[in-house]
Structures are given as structure tokens and as C-alpha cells.
Amino acid sequence: MNPTEITEEQIKMKVFPFSLKDSVKDWLYYLPPEPEKARQTLLLQSARSILNQSAAMAEEAEVVKNKQVVLKNYATGFVKDSDFIIKTDSTMSLKVPESSSKGVLVKNFYLSCDPYLSFLMQKSDSSLEAQFSRFSLGSTINGFGVAKVVDSRHPKFEKGDLVWGITGWEEYSLIAEPDSLFKIEHTDVPLSHYTGLLGMSGLTAYGGLFEVCNPKKGEKVFVSAASGSVGLLVGQFAKLTGCHVIGSAGSRENVHMVLYCRVDLLKNKFGFDDAFNYKEEQDLDAALKRYFPEGIDIHFENVGGKMLDAVLLNMRMHGRIAVCGLMSQYHQEKPEGLYNVASILIKRLRMEGFGVFDYLHLYPKFLDLVLPQIREKKITYVEDIAEGLENGPAAHVGLFSGRNVGKQVVLVARE
């Protein structure tokens, strides 16, 4: 059967397995809000990939076992280990099917644990749902990772290339449209750094701080979830710009000891001018007034909810808020309300949502800035590496209980 002849009807009848259909789901997140058309196009592409893969197998390409982390239950409240399942019976042909003109097949080395994945694991009935796609039950988790090209039909990539970008939480991934995979050119720094500092986290911090907020020397910068992988870098980039930087960090009560260390680390290891534990503050507005008596010029938002509401009250005229994440909201069934919207008007604030995909074109410029800083050890970067794909779910769950310090990475395989 010719893949181009696949009909919508066949897709509806599920003539192809779930797993590969979902390998493209993540891309939907970044598409313009024409969900139905985009989804159909991508479903067709996926279905074609499946048939192409069968063809490749008929060509006697090597077929290997492919362990995968799959969504078992939709997340409700905080994500739990039991929401994931480790699937050990899948296989993968190590050849990109002939008719997939742009496909790349990769072996995954490192995966990145990021809070937004929890959001994609929820089943939501909100009308936001229509605008992007979450993971479906039985689908492989997808996220940022570092991998090596095993086979390629894409002119930009060849076998042996090291890459970073969106890949699957599995040993091998077939990436049908690798437009946002980056080739790794510099290997004098740890490869795992491309899951964070030199990958999504770094470019996110760079784009959000410099493109959205345009910081000037001497400005007051507040970073929420400052001990997260993006927050730590935002703080350091802002310090390099000559700003006064204060961060907040938090955790659930039961890991209070770890939290104490976090706030301490922000000040003593990561060079923040000051930091506070928001869990110890009865009144976030009062806390911000204490740390920013003259107000906040730039706020880098990773948290949302009550923290953002308190920040709005403490912004200065013409302040800028980069909305990078809303971590406090991902586990909520209904989002919290934001009440101090009048501050946006009264203080002429600019609040802007952004994602790393808006700044991919700046990656070379970003590397020019950050690679020398890494080599001269002017940037402090910490990774928390969980060994083994099967420990991925626990590592991800740990993000929300404050278990990690710095970037949480999952090691799938060594080079």
C-alpha cells in the first residue's frame, strides 16, 4: 500500500499503532491555533511513517528492542510515578523508511525533565485544550533530549551526528520532521549540558531575559522558581548584565531541609544578590516589598498564581514580565485567578508569554555568548542526573517536590 493513499477513514480506524502517532504530538503544541487541520496533517504524516517503517523492516533493517516511558493515567494534582508505565515490548527498526524524505532515527542519551511535561500529561476539559495537544493515554512521553543519529534521510543530518531537540522518552526515536533538531558542534563541554544550559533551558533564559525584558544595568530583577534550570540561568545572565537579582524558591513542606539549601545556594553558589523561601512567607506582597523597596523592573515568571499576583503589586512603572512558565498552576484542576490586573494598566506593564521555539534562530548568537562564559567558569551550572530510563518518572515527579537542585536530567544510554 502506498502511504500517500492513507485516508482519514483509515486513520480513524487506527490502522497504525498509538506510539508513533504520538511521536509528533508534541509539535502540535507549537503550531498556530488551527488545531483540527494541523492535527489531521500530522496524523497523516505519522500514519505514513508507520507504513514506511513496515517497509523498512521488510528490507531486513536491524530491529532492536525499544524501552519506552508511556503515559498510563492522566495526571490529576501533582504527577505521580504511577501515572507512567515502562513499556519493554516495543521494537524499532534502525533504518529510516525509504519514503520518509526528512526522517531521522536517533539513539537517545539524555532526556530533560521539565515542568511543562506535567501540564501535557493532564486531561483537560478547558477550552484551551483545543489550541494544543496533550499526551494521550498509551503514548510515549516526548520532551527535550540529547541523542546520536543512527540513520538519516534529512540532508542536514548524517549518521554519527550528535543532536539536541525534541525526542521521545525511549531508547530510540524516529523523528519524522526534525526541523527543530540542532546539531551539536561543540563537545569540549559535557554532552548532558545540551539538555539544559546549552539547550532548551539556556536558550529560554536568554530569549526571555534579553529579547522580552531588555534588561539594563542597575535594574531590579526578580526570578521565581529561581533554583530551576531556567531560573538559575536567568539570574546569572542578569548578573552578567549588571542587574540586581533576587530569586525565590519553594518546595513542599516535607522537604524543608532541601529548600533551605536551595535558597542558600542561590546566594552563595549562583551569585544572586539575595533569595527567599516563599514557603516561609505569610504574605508574598510584604516579602516582595521587603526585598524590593523600590519595586521590580523585570520579573521572570516561572510560577504564576499567587506569586504573580503579588509581583503585579510590586512592579515599577514600565516594568516587564516574561511569562516563561506557570508551574504552580499545572497541577491545579482550575487555575487560580489573577486579581491585580489593574496594575498592568496603572503601571503600564508589559507582560509577554514566550517559548524557546520563538528564539531558535538566536541559537548561534546565544552560543557565542555562553560558550566562552562556560569555558571561563563564569557560569555555575549543576545537574542532577538520574541513571536509567526507568528512573525517568521518579526524576520528573521529583521536580514538584523540590528533590532536585539544578537541572534534572535522565541518562538513557552512555555514548
Place this chain on the structure above:
Amino acid sequence: MNPTEITEEQIKMKVFPFSLKDSVKDWLYYLPPEPEKARQTLLLQSARSILNQSAAMAEEAEVVKNKQVVLKNYATGFVKDSDFIIKTDSTMSLKVPESSSKGVLVKNFYLSCDPYLSFLMQKSDSSLEAQFSRFSLGSTINGFGVAKVVDSRHPKFEKGDLVWGITGWEEYSLIAEPDSLFKIEHTDVPLSHYTGLLGMSGLTAYGGLFEVCNPKKGEKVFVSAASGSVGLLVGQFAKLTGCHVIGSAGSRENVHMVLYCRVDLLKNKFGFDDAFNYKEEQDLDAALKRYFPEGIDIHFENVGGKMLDAVLLNMRMHGRIAVCGLMSQYHQEKPEGLYNVASILIKRLRMEGFGVFDYLHLYPKFLDLVLPQIREKKITYVEDIAEGLENGPAAHVGLFSGRNVGKQVVLVARE
């Protein structure tokens, strides 16, 4: 006594009357959030003006009766006629006191009714209070108006000049710091237009649409409170840019007939592509999906609350929201929550508060655009003129019950 010798102590002891102290209060609204310092400085300036005025009176300058509209009660809920009082026993010397090096004395012709005045009439215990100043009991209402210079010590203005800018709701006003008064150069258009189309409303619409939202031909624009003085102009400027423009209008139920006319007028008189009555919509989200099946690129926000929440769900990727006013919130004791904040992140929206004072430098450029359009009758503009200062309160109250169509103006005196 030399005015420069006035002490803080004397100010606290109220050695000068209320009315003039408050004539500068409105400026505080636009100052950076250093309220205490700014307030003290302005109080000192006011006190000096008072003493200077006494000195002028001693110089036998002409003294006239000066009718004033004064705040009687803090507004709670919707503003009522009875929250104002007409004060008829004040007087004004028609000479700027000698030591007021920059003062201008004006005779007021037209005053502008604007929703934000209601907000300044509330007594609030919110912590926003610290960042700007509301009217205090017994103070004269201040707002935008058109006036003629009676006497001036400012090098930019001379007797006989026509001006627009912030003035008092009174027959004569002494403006101590006329930095934001504009001289009216073009009198081939109705003078009353400088309260709106050629003044604050026009420059607000221009700055908000072109500077904040950067509209492109073919983009979908939504204007809330579209039948208000700013909304009507935003819609027409967007149409001139080649955008597809839809407006919403609303009123309280008891003036349903008037509202019907408004929506009709938006379409048939003001050239909107479509318009709807939000009071007739059970579900604002559904209404917006009906009018914007492909989503909204640009939203010009005059309303806030539930409308803004529904708009967030219907914005397109990289959409822009200019926050010009939050009319639905001014009469609320506690603001409504905004729940769809995640849209800002997911759809990379930019939401920006602004005020006309951010764009004063663009006034000449604005006139270059809009004067030819007025002369060629390409802009439709409607004024609702209430005759007599004593009818000002009712005219202002009417803004919130949907009584007016187009710009609500109060005629204080004819030229």
C-alpha cells in the same frame, strides 16, 4: 511670607484650602511610584500657588466667582449624581501669582467625561492605592478639557491661546505645571473635538493601536467598549489600516433600546465589520468564537473582567492586547479574577498597559495622520454635549448606564 519658605509642617496644618491642593492631584496619577516624595513635592508647589494667589489678589487682580464640581462622597459601586456637589462660593483671581514662574490661568470651555474618573473617585484600601492618588473628599474633579489662557507666566503660553490638557471641573483653573497642556493650532475643526478625537481619546487610540499593537493589513481586531470615545476611533484607525474589525458594546439592561442602536451604529455609521451586544450573550467565549472563528490578532481592552478572560481564550499565537481601560472593574469593590492566564504563555501573547501620557511626544505625528482624515470626512465622530458645568455629574454617571453615544462632553462656557 515667601512661598518657598512653606514647611511640611504648615502643609500638614492645612494653611491652604483644599481646592487648589487638589488641582495637582491628577498629575500624581502619572508619576513614577515614589508616592510619598512626589506627593510632598506637589503639595509644596500647591501651597506656594495658594500663597501666590493671595499675593496676586493683593495686587488688585480681577477676582471672579468660580463654580466647581467637587467630590462629595467616595464612589461605591457605580458612580451616582449624589457623589458630586456643585460648589458656587469659590473665587479665582484672574492673574497668575508673580512667584509662580510656570503657572497658567485658564477659562474652561469643554470638559471630557472619561470612565477612569470614576476609579479616581473611589476610596480604596487596596495596596494599589500607594502607587497613585485618587480624589479626596471636597476636592475639585480634574480631567481633560479645552480652555483659553487668561493669564500666563509660562514661556510656551500667552493670553488668548487655546489649549487642551488636564484642567479642573470648574469655570477657571490655575495650572501650576502646564507641561502637558497642548496649544491648539488648528481651529478649522470644532474646538470640542480637542476633548476627544484631537485630544486624549484620539492620541490614546493612536498610541495604543499603532505603538502597542502594531497592526498589519488583514489582521483581526477586537475592540471592547467599542462605542466609547476611544473604542470608536480605534476601530476606525484599524479599518484605515486594512484590518477586520469587530466591536462589542454594552449597557445596563434598562437602556436596552439605546444599546441596540449602539451596535447598529458601530456597523452602519462607524464602519466596523461587525459588532455585538455583550449583554445578549450568555457565553462570551462562544460569542467570540462565532465572530472570530480564526481567532483574534489584536485586542484593544477597555473593559477587563469576564470579557478579557474570554478574549484570552480566543487570541491567536503572538497576539497583542493593549490594556487601555478596565471599565467593568472601576465600580467593583474587589476586582474580578482573571483565570485564563495560561493563554498568555501558551499563545505567546503580549499584554501591555499604556496611557496617553506615554505618547504625548507623538502628538504632532498623530495630527498629521488624523487632521486630513477629518477634513476629508473619512473619520466619523459623534459628540454628546451636556450644556452647563452643573450637568457634568449626570453626564459622567451616564457613561456607565450607556446613555451616551460617542464622546461625552460637558460645555462649561462658549468662546
